[in-house]
Amino acid sequence: MSEDVLVSARGLEVHFPVGGGGFRRAPAGVLRAVDGVDLDVLRGETLGLVGESGCGKSTLGNALLRLVPPTGGTVTFDGTDVTALDRRGLKEMRRRAGMVFQDPFASLDPRRTVAQTVSEPLEVHGLRSGKRERAARVGELLELVGLDPAVAGRYPHEFSGGQRQRVGIARALAGEPDFLVCDEAIASLDVSVQAQVLNLLRRLQRQLGLTLLFISHDLSAVRHISDRIAVMYLGRVVEVGPAAAVGSAPEMPYTQALLSAVPLPHPAQERARQRIVLTGDVPSPSAVPSGCRFRTRCPYVFEPCDDVDPALQPAGAPGQLAACHLHGVVGTPVTATPEGVTADP
Amino acid sequence: MTAGEPVLEVEDLRVRLRTPRGPADVVNGLSYTVGAGETVAVVGESGSGKSVSVLALLGLLPARVATVTGRALLQGEDLLTMAPDRLRQVRGAGAGMVFQDPMTSLNPVLTIGRQLVEGIRAHGDVSKADARSRAAELLREVGLPDPEGALDRYPHELSGGMRQRVVIAIALSNSPSLLIADEATTALDVTVQAQIIDLIEGLQDEHGTGVIWITHDLGVVAGIADRVLVMYGGRCVEDGTVDDVLERPAHPYTRGLLGSLPDLAAPVGPDGEVPELTAIPGLPPPPTDLPQGCVFWPRCPVRADPRCETEQPPLAVVSRAPAGGPAGATASGAYTGDGAGLPHRAATWCTEGVDGGSRG
Numbered sequence: 001m002s003e004d005v006l007v008s009a010r011g012l013e014v015h016f017p018v019g020g021g022g023f024r025r026a027p028a029g030v031l032r033a034v035d036g037v038d039l040d041v042l043r044g045e046t047l048g049l050v051g052e053s054g055c056g057k058s059t060l061g062n063a064l065l066r067l068v069p070p071t072g073g074t075v076t077f078d079g080t081d082v083t084a085l086d087r088r089g090l091k092e093m094r095r096r097a098g099m100v101f102q103d104p105f106a107s108l109d110p111r112r113t114v115a116q117t118v119s120e121p122l123e124v125h126g127l128r129s130g131k132r133e134r135a136a137r138v139g140e141l142l143e144l145v146g147l148d149p150a151v152a153g154r155y156p157h158e159f160s161g162g163q164r165q166r167v168g169i170a171r172a173l174a175g176e177p178d179f180l181v182c183d184e185a186i187a188s189l190d191v192s193v194q195a196q197v198l199n200l201l202r203r204l205q206r207q208l209g210l211t212l213l214f215i216s217h218d219l220s221a222v223r224h225i226s227d228r229i230a231v232m233y234l235g236r237v238v239e240v241g242p243a244a245a246v247g248s249a250p251e252m253p254y255t256q257a258l259l260s261a262v263p264l265p266h267p268a269q270e271r272a273r274q275r276i277v278l279t280g281d282v283p284s285p286s287a288v289p290s291g292c293r294f295r296t297r298c299p300y301v302f303e304p305c306d307d308v309d310p311a312l313q314p315a316g317a318p319g320q321l322a323a324c325h326l327h328g329v330v331g332t333p334v335t336a337t338p339e340g341v342t343a344d345p
Numbered sequence: 346m347t348a349g350e351p352v353l354e355v356e357d358l359r360v361r362l363r364t365p366r367g368p369a370d371v372v373n374g375l376s377y378t379v380g381a382g383e384t385v386a387v388v389g390e391s392g393s394g395k396s397v398s399v400l401a402l403l404g405l406l407p408a409r410v411a412t413v414t415g416r417a418l419l420q421g422e423d424l425l426t427m428a429p430d431r432l433r434q435v436r437g438a439g440a441g442m443v444f445q446d447p448m449t450s451l452n453p454v455l456t457i458g459r460q461l462v463e464g465i466r467a468h469g470d471v472s473k474a475d476a477r478s479r480a481a482e483l484l485r486e487v488g489l490p491d492p493e494g495a496l497d498r499y500p501h502e503l504s505g506g507m508r509q510r511v512v513i514a515i516a517l518s519n520s521p522s523l524l525i526a527d528e529a530t531t532a533l534d535v536t537v538q539a540q541i542i543d544l545i546e547g548l549q550d551e552h553g554t555g556v557i558w559i560t561h562d563l564g565v566v567a568g569i570a571d572r573v574l575v576m577y578g579g580r581c582v583e584d585g586t587v588d589d590v591l592e593r594p595a596h597p598y599t600r601g602l603l604g605s606l607p608d609l610a611a612p613v614g615p616d617g618e619v620p621e622l623t624a625i626p627g628l629p630p631p632p633t634d635l636p637q638g639c640v641f642w643p644r645c646p647v648r649a650d651p652r653c654e655t656e657q658p659p660l661a662v663v664s665r666a667p668a669g670g671p672a673g674a675t676a677s678g679a680y681t682g683d684g685a686g687l688p689h690r691a692a693t694w695c696t697e698g699v700d701g702g703s704r705g
Contacts, residue, residue, distance in 0.1 A: 263564030
């Protein structure tokens, strides 16, 4: 990997206790939302993180910013260990890492004006002293995201979904971050508005030299905006590589199935297409299959898949990594079955 | 597939809703037909009136706020003037409906079995035991593992994809001639969406059901539809065969919609650069205040005709079916059974330079 890594996760785990509750105090099991993720986000790139609902992609995004505490592994941000930061260090880290959320209706305070929302990070981080300078900066930020600075005095309900998402982006940019995490930032928008926001994010990324982590279930959108793509399945990154390679010649059977399930707006191509239709559902993250976690749905499953947990290994294009035994059996043999992992799902 | 009588004929459907901001014209003169075994996709963004148009068909809009006019013949019977008792019989037996969210369209406190049996017994004199075995058979048909056991489970015990299968089983329990799927796969993951689409297509082939597929996802449309109807501002702005509409879009809105779509199959430049999306600026018009001329005029990048602003363009034929196919369509665009030969129509003044030019 290149020297210029901004954010890096090694063996990152976020496990939640589940069940129990009520009068039984002890948790009944472990939900392995993020379960041993190795991932580097390079400075100045857009990394797309795709996966289906429940695969842990949002939890991973949150864990990178320590919005949820990791239960294992490490995260480094620009060389410093995020898990070991004190309050002051964490505050500075969060200035340098912004977040855009999925639902622009829920992520803005309905009782605060756009100006109040966008200027809060300026106040918190002491970036502009004086009301007038903050107001000027809010105007700049709104202009940057394509809104008229004159709307600063308005409330969120006066805006459409797309405009609210722009306000959310302006707020995330207020701290002059290096790193921006967009968690399903276009999922709740209409198609024509999605395109506006995608174009905006791409422009901002270039203009400001941002490093972007674009989390989405929409492979087409991820393919469009990303330099590299990471694919998650059941708490683990199972494939990562250049967008062109992962988006057109994936090496991991799950990515292949995911890609073949994405509907294309071309009738002739759609009719000619051979879909890989996976059987069954994603196993529960509180009962992860032992060995390869995709083996219960994989069309190519063979002997080592049951008892060797595959590690990411080079496959396909330069810089492309896949966690699959088809490229050679590499990984950790399964000896004991930890809690939340089932040997025979 | 059996050609012939259309299952559903909708003519000049209009829906006006009473809202605090004044009357909203949500659907403005929609006409289409659905043949047996045919899939018609109704495409549009939120607020385009696509869901309201089908809710109106089945009388599911509250009468206090909605005024529905026009004609909608389901196998010859007008749904809009039907007596409430008859309409109750038709819902389910004549037309089944699958809604977007399988979490909310099932009753959480009743078992899957009870919800299926209720539908089966409401439309026929069936004993409880027979209805139960029919229910298990339906669940098997939609691909639920362990159908017998699933009858005694509650909705929360099933995954989203499995719940949607149950909803489809309920919709199909009385072998309706028409199935309306309103954003039926939108809440599902793509791999599950592929399973559900396969399932509905298989069942459709088997039973010759006509399907209205409402969606905002043009990718899904390309895979399943025979015919596409693009809605904007409560009007049909373009319709035709799926190939015509998606590969040779004539209306600037349809072209904008397709241009806004990140495309996995799009060619990549030599530097690995994916071209910028051509987003449509602005927002759809509110149904309480529709533009006087072309509904798309306020956002349209073309505006090539002086009439755009002031005069509403009619839905006119932009091109006949390619030579070779018999002109099987009548002037009103009625479906004649073979899918080919349908006119490609668009409601726009700006069709020049479109005909024949396919998008990249």
